[in-house]
Amino acid sequence: MKLEMLDVSVFIAYVIGLLIIALWISKEEKQEGKNTEDYFLAGKALPWWAIGASLIASNISAEQIIGMSGSGYAIGLAIASYEWMAAITLIIVGKYLLPIFLKNKIFTMPQYLEQRFDTNVKTTLALFWLAVYIFVNLTAVLWLGGLAIETVAGVDWMFGMIFLAVFSIAYSLYGGLKAVAYTDILQVVLLVFGGLLLSYLALNAVSDGQGVIAGFSILTEQMPSHFDMILSADNEHYMSLPGISVLVGGLWVMNFSYWGFNQYIIQRALAAKNINEAQKGIAFAAFLKLLMPIIVVLPGIAAVVLYPQLTSPDLAYPSMMALMPVGLKGLVFAALVAAIVSSLASMTNSISTIFTMDIYAKIVPEKSQRHYVQIGRMSALIALAIALVVAQPLLGEFDQAFQYIQEFTGFFTPGIVVIFMLGMFWRNANSKGALAAAIGSAVFSLIFKILWPGLPFMDRVGLVFVLCLFSCVVVSLLTTEKQKNTCVNIQEVSFDTKTTFNISAVMIIVILIILYATWW
Template identity: 75%
Template sequence: MKLDMLDTSVFIAYVVGLLILALWISRNESTHERNTEDYFLASKSLPWWAIGASLIASNISAEQIIGMSGSGYAMGLAIASYEWMSAITLLIVGKYLLPIFLKNEIYTMPQYLEQRFDARVKTILALFWLVVYVFVNLTAVLWLGGLAIETVAGVDWLFGMIFLALFSIAYSLYGGLKAVAFTDILQVVLLVFGGLLLSYLALDAVADGQGFLVGFGILTEKVPTHFDMILSSDNPNYMSLPGISVLVGGMWVMNFSYWGFNQYIIQRALAAKSTAEAQKGIAFAAYLKMLMPLIVVLPGIAAVILYPDLTKPDEAYPSMMSLMPAGIKGLVFAALVAAIVSSLASMTNSISTIFTMDIYKPIKPNKSQTHYVFIGRLATLVALSLALITAQPLLGKFDQAFQYIQEFTGMFTPGIVVIFVLGMFWQRATSMGALSAALGSAILSFTLKMLMPEIPFMDRVGIVFLLCMALAIGVSLLGKPSTNNSSVSLDDVKFNTEPSFNVAAIGCVIVLAVLYVTWW
């Protein structure tokens, strides 16, 4: 599939417009010498709408759009649990976790671990996150993004990856988090509009021009099993989404790790004007998450009817784009690229923050603010260069890069969640308990995968979480109580939320309950 002249013109207009917006935002920031708070935390000035939009723009990328559409093609609406369960997770993070982080005035997640435990825990986790962000997350986004550009525009995947890297640098390197967050507003508008338009046209095509409501009815009639939210044990996709444990098992661990303790996600909320503003932004993001299945999963289900003979499920989304008329195709392609470059910019900004504040600054503690900002920019360039070099060797042999991400991070996710949960809510937790959870997570995950491969991945995450929790508690009780407990005190933390957040949370829960009851 190739883009015609009108599509290309629309796409170029998007690229130029985004760069102009980013430069304008960055120029407004240049009235004084930029310090680390300006660059890494947007001067702690982000409003709720920028936080919510940036959270979603950072989250949605090629692996979500293409991968989840492919999963919609293969297994149906059940894959939407990743999105809908995330909405509930966001609300819990906003009410119970975020106030603790903001009270401690941190830049990074490793910084909190140093305040709560010691420098060993901080350094080990900081190095782990740097490796994961560069060699797992960045490589996956670049690789899948390059393949998407090759499929849609006919440009070689390598040149596509280079374009994405240069594009993300061009609009984020100078302005830092503020440039990323405010341009994310444009990215999300385009992503939502383009995605909803594609879903509308797909359902209309299923109905042969009789409208999207008729098309949706035809889908539910012809492929009813694709609308089962909870898969039975005899379903061929049960290993990926193991029935009721999707609602009560390991997915909660994965979601809390991602939305609560993931630097490139939570950094937006850390940059808020206030706790209340951050919570409003998180509630806004929760509603956008509920909308995502309409944008990324529904087109994949429609492709079952329109393109029943695809060789791979991940071809569903690019194939659906061929339905687009001239001009609209360029707009939807721009939305796809918008999601990719936003994720790249968010990841590289967080990589530079962790490297500068948690690794470099302790080694060189007395440098100027300008120097640290320079090191952050340099870290961004190095991280993207490494990801470009290693993306194809690491991911070229995988049929689904999304599985690569889940399998690798899932080895460590249970331990990370245990460390933070015990560290935040149990004063008796010690640094040795935290380190035992981190090490135990990798060992136990690998052992269970080798000895009991029949256990679904998500169930294995839940089991390892419980084992790591028991291990960390046991080791902590055997050791001496921690003397560095200032960060764990909850006396000054206010968990009460504004009425607007409470109403939004109740509304979200009601909507999700209706969705699950309807499609159970």
Template identity: 65%
Template sequence: MTLSTLDLIIVACYLLGLLLLAYQVSREKSGHAKGTNDYFLAGNSLPWWAIGASLIAANISAEQIIGMSGSGYAIGLAIASYEWMAAISLIIVGKYFLPVFLKRQIYTMPQFLQQRFDNRVRTTLALFWLAVYVLVNLTAVLWLGALAVNAVTGLALFESMLLLALLSLTYSLYGGLKAVAFTDIIQVVLLVAGGLFLSYVTLQQIGAGAGVLAGLDQLMLQAPDKFDMILSPDHPHYASLPGLSVLLGGLWVMNLSYWGFNQYIIQRALAAKDLAEAQKGIVFAAFLKILMPLIVVLPGIAAVLILPDLAKPDQAYPALMNLMPSGIKGLIFAALVAAILSSLASMTNSVATIFTMDIYRQLKPAASQQHYVLVARLTGVGALLLALVTAKPLLGDFDQAFQYIQEFTGFFTPGIVALFLLGMFWPRTTANAALAAAIGSALLSLLAKQFWPELPFMDRVGLVFLSCLLLAVLVTLAEQKPVPATAVQLSDIRFDTKPAFNLAAVAVSLVVASFYYAWW
């Protein structure tokens, strides 16, 4: 055990405050029982600040903090492209995707696919997302979170995973999305404060007490190769971040899929009071996303100088935490636990939402609202139990789990983005074309992986995306069907945004461009 009594008190106060807030926001008025809209979409009551905070809290978890710090240690600042390009992707989602989804009044992404195409597409994608959320996302958060808890407290890995799972269930199982979203406000404040403080302390140490800027100068001077945003072909990690393809290729596909069509992310925006509130929340999240590399990447780069002999890159963040003084370590550890619990709760709620609304409800369409909520709670418990027993076998042998997650999801995201974009913006797209894109994505990715192994996965994502677009267009044209009645009608959807949103979009783009200009 390396946490002092003061550290434990800080962590305990955080957990107690979290549970009290979750209970407070989850309480229903006397005589009112939670229905599906309450449990899955917070009664469409989320304000912009809760949406923005919850988007980031759901996104930044163990695989981000531990995984991206590890990639910062191994690769450098180039891994921040995932964060900074995501900020611009969020703006695109807010302007062009949210108006369509909110107009359709959907609970889940598979539900939209049924409205637009047919039940085959809905069920196929629902089963895919359930598998990915449980066997990739939940396992990654549990495993990497347990690594951090083990490194700081000495608690065994399985017991650490079990503790994290139980803590997330204590506040999310009863309250649903509303409890998750409003407690995320605490999570984000703690995450940002703890992460920034860790970066501050590490830079102070590198600067030998001369200040943060002096520490940053020393870091850039002694590890200049870690500050290349665009990697050259001879870089040892070029396959992970292939040069200009980061700006022009598959990363756009990955980001649009994650921020636009990913249930456990977009569900917060679907729960907004209205479109304007959802778009304000998206903008808030975009600005927070710009800040994230200071929290999740910079400490990993600093660890190159402070802890140059780590056995695995993913040990960077936990090892840095152990260097912190008593009290500060408790604050940073609480921030890490906050990020882990938030993502676990978000993913569990979204697994429950998809299974209940897209699978179970089709089998029992006449059940009561309270019955569906019960099924959702049981599903959440089952999902976490399955993730607990599969986490170590799936992830135990990887040095950089973040890169593993990206490559695995890259097999499927090209087809998902292709079928959603065509489904929303090309009325003629047929259900068979959507299925062809979804199935073709996996097959083409596997073939490319097998017969073109030297192709960087990000380039593969971009090429498979273009192939899926072409495949879906060819299938649609070959069927020669009239425009389906389910086609999205864009004439009554307003894509124009308020001046404040447009100004924020320009600001986000300029800030991101300046970073690439500075560290080209």
């Protein structure tokens, strides 16, 4: 599929407009320039709407849009559990985890681990996150983004990757998190509008112009199996979504790791004006997560009817874009690129934050704030350069890059969740127990993968989590360790939430119950 001149013009207008907005937001109001709080945490002044929009823009990228549409084509609505279960996870994070982080006034997740445990735990996890963000997340987003641009616009994937890297640098490197968060508002509006428009056109096409309701009815009648939320054991995709485990198993561990302890996600909430703004922003993001399956999964399901002979499920979303009229096609392409560059900008900003504040500042202390900001910018550039070089060698042989991400991070996710959960809510957890959970997570995962290859990935994550939990508890109880815990006592943290947050939580729970009861 090729873009017409009008589509290209719309896309160029979007790129220029975004750069102008980013530069205006990034202008320095202080003569001495930005300090670390300004650059890495947007001066701790983000309002709720910027937090919520930025959370979603950071989360939704090429692997979600193209990958989940492809899963919608192959599996159906069941893949939406990743989005809908994330909504309730966000509510739990906002009520019980975020108050602890904000009370401790941290910049990074490793910083909290240093306060709670010791430098060894902090450094171990900081190095792990840097490796994952550069060699897994950043490379995957660049690679899939380059392939998406090649599919839609006909531009070689390498040039597409270079464009994405340069574009994300152009609007985020100078302004830091503030530029990323506020431009994410435009990105999310474009993403939601373009996605809903594509879903409307898809359903209308399925019904031959009879409307979206008729189109949806046709889909449910012709493909009832594509609307099963809980897959049975005899389903060919059971290994990917193992039945009831989606509701009570390893998906919870993966969600808490991603939404609660993932630097490039939680950093937006850490930059809030106050706890109330942060919680309102998280509730806003939770509602947007409920909407995402309509935007990314539904077009994939519709593509089964409209394009039944696709050679690969991941071609579903690019193929559906052919339904868009000239001009609007450029807008939807801009929305796709918006999602990609927003994720890239978020990841590079978090890489620079962890490297600068948790590694470099400890090795080279007592430098000026301006110096650390410059180091942060340099580390972001280097990270993107590394990702550009290694993306094709690492991911070129994988049929599904999304699977590569899940497999690699899934080796460490259970241990990370155990370390944070016990560190926050069990006073007897110590650094030896934390390291036992971190090491055990990789060892147990590898053993299960080799000796029990038929175990679904999601179930493996759940079992490894239980083993890591046991390991951390046993090692902590068997070792006596004097350590200086500088964290705020949990009894000093208020978990009370405003009425608006409580109402939002109830609404989200009710909506989820209705959705699962309807499509069970």
